[in-house]
Amino acid sequence: MNxxxxxxxxxxxxxxxxxxxxxxxxxxxxxMLRDLPAExxxxxxxxxxxxxxxxxxxSFNDGKLSxxxxxxxxxxxxxxxxKANSVxxxxxxxxxxxxxxxxxxxxxxxxxxxxxxxxxxxxxxTQAARSGTYHKVTVKAGSEGHxxxxxxxxxxxxxxxxxxxxxxxxxxxxxxxxxxxQENEAxxxxxxxxxxxxxxxxxxxxVLNAGGKLVRQEIKVAVNGxxxxxxxxxxxxVGDNAHIDVTTVLExxxxxxxxxxxxxxxxxxxxHGIFQGQIKVAQPAQKTDxxxxxxxxxxxxxxDFSAKPELEIFADDVIxxxxxxxTDIDDEHMFYLKxxxxxxxxxxxxxxKAFVDEVVEEMEAGEVMEEALTGIIDSWLDENV
Amino acid sequence: xxxxxxxxxxxxxxxxxxLKGVNLTVAAGEVAAIMGPNGSGxxxxxxxLAGKDDYEVTEGDILFNxxxxxxxxxxxxxxxxxxxxxxxxxxxxGVPTMNFLKAAMNAQxxxxxxxxxxxxxxxxxxxxxxxxxxxxxxxxxRALNVGFSGGEKKRAEILQMQLxxxxxxxxxxxxxxxxxxxxxxxxxxxxRLRDPERAFLVITHYQRLLEHIVPDSVHVLYxxxxxESGDKSLALxxxxxxxxDVIARAA
Ligand SMILES: Nc1ncnc2c1ncn2[C@@H]1O[C@H](COP(=O)(O)OP(=O)(O)O)[C@@H](O)[C@H]1O
Ligand SMILES: [Mg+2]
Numbered sequence: 001m002n003x004x005x006x007x008x009x010x011x012x013x014x015x016x017x018x019x020x021x022x023x024x025x026x027x028x029x030x031x032m033l034r035d036l037p038a039e040x041x042x043x044x045x046x047x048x049x050x051x052x053x054x055x056x057x058x059s060f061n062d063g064k065l066s067x068x069x070x071x072x073x074x075x076x077x078x079x080x081x082x083k084a085n086s087v088x089x090x091x092x093x094x095x096x097x098x099x100x101x102x103x104x105x106x107x108x109x110x111x112x113x114x115x116x117x118x119x120x121x122x123x124x125x126t127q128a129a130r131s132g133t134y135h136k137v138t139v140k141a142g143s144e145g146h147x148x149x150x151x152x153x154x155x156x157x158x159x160x161x162x163x164x165x166x167x168x169x170x171x172x173x174x175x176x177x178x179x180x181x182q183e184n185e186a187x188x189x190x191x192x193x194x195x196x197x198x199x200x201x202x203x204x205x206x207v208l209n210a211g212g213k214l215v216r217q218e219i220k221v222a223v224n225g226x227x228x229x230x231x232x233x234x235x236x237x238v239g240d241n242a243h244i245d246v247t248t249v250l251e252x253x254x255x256x257x258x259x260x261x262x263x264x265x266x267x268x269x270x271x272h273g274i275f276q277g278q279i280k281v282a283q284p285a286q287k288t289d290x291x292x293x294x295x296x297x298x299x300x301x302x303x304d305f306s307a308k309p310e311l312e313i314f315a316d317d318v319i320x321x322x323x324x325x326x327t328d329i330d331d332e333h334m335f336y337l338k339x340x341x342x343x344x345x346x347x348x349x350x351x352x353k354a355f356v357d358e359v360v361e362e363m364e365a366g367e368v369m370e371e372a373l374t375g376i377i378d379s380w381l382d383e384n385v
Numbered sequence: 386x387x388x389x390x391x392x393x394x395x396x397x398x399x400x401x402x403x404l405k406g407v408n409l410t411v412a413a414g415e416v417a418a419i420m421g422p423n424g425s426g427x428x429x430x431x432x433x434l435a436g437k438d439d440y441e442v443t444e445g446d447i448l449f450n451x452x453x454x455x456x457x458x459x460x461x462x463x464x465x466x467x468x469x470x471x472x473x474x475x476x477x478x479g480v481p482t483m484n485f486l487k488a489a490m491n492a493q494x495x496x497x498x499x500x501x502x503x504x505x506x507x508x509x510x511x512x513x514x515x516x517x518x519x520x521x522x523x524x525x526x527r528a529l530n531v532g533f534s535g536g537e538k539k540r541a542e543i544l545q546m547q548l549x550x551x552x553x554x555x556x557x558x559x560x561x562x563x564x565x566x567x568x569x570x571x572x573x574x575x576x577r578l579r580d581p582e583r584a585f586l587v588i589t590h591y592q593r594l595l596e597h598i599v600p601d602s603v604h605v606l607y608x609x610x611x612x613e614s615g616d617k618s619l620a621l622x623x624x625x626x627x628x629x630d631v632i633a634r635a636a
Binding site for chain 1: 435436437438458459460462463464469471474475477478479480484485488489492493496528545549
């Protein structure tokens with residue numbers, strides 16, 4: 001087969017996956033990225049990143065490190081790390097990141113210096129341009145790492161930002177990683193988080209998608225140490241015209257590990273939402289316990305959500321379960337609220353909030369962070385429902 | 386206050402008629418009881434008053450303070466003072482009862498062009514009302530009606546009624562599922578709200594409730610029609626003799 005490269009692909013130097021590549025079935029990057037923006041210039045706008053909560057902040061402006069970084073002694077930063085690359089078509093986002101201008105930064109966290117004040121990786125795109133940032137975070141054995149990765153963009157700017165993050169939890173390390181995506185409705189974002197868990201590691205990931213035009217967030221976890229524990233939770237708020245894809249791949253490679261995945265999604269207007277959840281349990285990985293659930297609230301007939309669970313299990317003594325539901329707002333619930341004088345819009349917002357807030361609560365994020373997250377959800381509901 | 390005129394109702398998109406010409410007038414200050422065997426249309430009547438859109442009014446009218454409410458949405462009816470205490474209150478997962486109460490109470494205030502409650506004001510008001518109804522305040526931090534016992538749900542309905550200060554209170558079998566003590570608490574709650582400016586429509590199977598909430602009038606609903614009306618002695622008669630002779634008289 002000899003397909004002509006698109007102009008975008010000429011620029012990138014490689015072919016983008018079409019819907020024929022199974023992992024991109026719902027997100028045809030070749031078709032969706034015909035108009036590839038140019039690389040961001042180094043001296044971008046001067047709109048700085050505005051933090052959500054108080055963090056040890058490392059901020060990126062159009063992919064470039066900006067401002068001062070004042071980090072505690074337990075966090076060591078190296079600013080000129082090497083980006084990852086790949087020629088596997090399934091890693092198209094990694095390849096795209098490698099050929100998009102942006103900084104690569106490495107952090108090593110030891111002790112609990114980020115426990116009360118997390119490491120903040122704050123991004124803002126100010127140009128209708130392409131950027132690529134790379135982070136590598138290692139949480140040393142027995143240490144605790146708290147990271148808030150957040151992506152924003154100036155109003156109406158059609159940026160295309162990519163991020164590849166690597167996270168390694170050494171033996172007995174614990175980490176909480178937030179990915180908060182609040183791009184504007186014209187901006188696109190392609191991201192990958194690669195995780196390695198060693199023995200007794202405990203990781204909790206929270207993904208909040210509350211913006212963006214084309215968004216794909218991939219999370220790939222290699223569970224390599226016994227008794228490792230993983231929770232991935234997320235809320236995907238898919239607005240009118242938005243295409244939001246969360247794709248996760250969990251590889252259980254050793255015995256006695258747990259993973260729990262829970263996503264709640266809300267689709268407004270003619271938004272498209274996608275969740276692909278792959279769980280691979282290798283033959284030695286006996287006693288794996290992996291649970292996956294994906295629940296969607298469809299607010300209109302025009303929107304849709306595709307959920308694709310995929311289990312590849314080669315061990316025989318495992319517990320793996322998955323469930324996906326798609327519902328609309330319960331008329332009986334609506335009637336009850338309206339019969340108490342609550343108007344339609346407020347009643348809908350209360351019910352939608354109830355649906356997604358449950359996942360936020362499970363994070364036990366602490367008062368400040370929980371308020372920040374529900375605040376983002378509230379303002380999305382205000383604008384989209 | 387309430388005039389129901391020749392009301393015919395069927396399930397939307399179905400043929401069967403459930404209410405077949407109901408006529409009923411309830412004056413301000415009056416407590417009217419509606420009794421009747423299962424399936425006679427009592428809950429249907431209460432839902433139609435509240436504006437549930439599963440039901441279609443094919444003939445007749447409902448006037449509230451002289452104006453038809455048929456074209457009004459449920460929230461508009463509630464804002465104008467109609468309250469239904471549900472026979473089966475909905476469980477709404479994830480919505481904390483306090484958040485719900487605040488939204489409902491502020492909606493009422495907004496409808497009356499009053500300022501919203503401040504948080505301390507709101508909490509104080511709810512705490513006082515909950516105390517009177519013997520409701521544990523901690524219960525109100527939980528999701529609305531989720532995991533509440535039957536009696537707790539009914540008391541929560543009366544709590545809402547007390548807090549929203551409606552003009553027309555429709556109580557659909559509020560006594561079912563209540564033990565004697567809870568029945569007393571709920572009835573006292575209702576009696577405290579009796580007011581020359583407020584009307585009650587109390588739907589029940591049992592005379593028992595009407596010993597506590599003494600009605601001014603009693604109406605028997607059977608097969609979608611009011612077949613007999615009287616004073617509180619009619620309820621006593623039904624308690625002793627069942628519905629058979631009233632039904633026979635109407636036939
Ligand atoms: N939503 C509905 N769908 C179908 N039938 C209904 C519905 N609501 C009520 N009915 C029927 O209408 C009749 C009256 O019911 P209801 O109003 O609940 O009576 P009551 O409250 O007096 O026991 C019953 O025959 C019942 O089955
Ligand atoms: Mg009934």
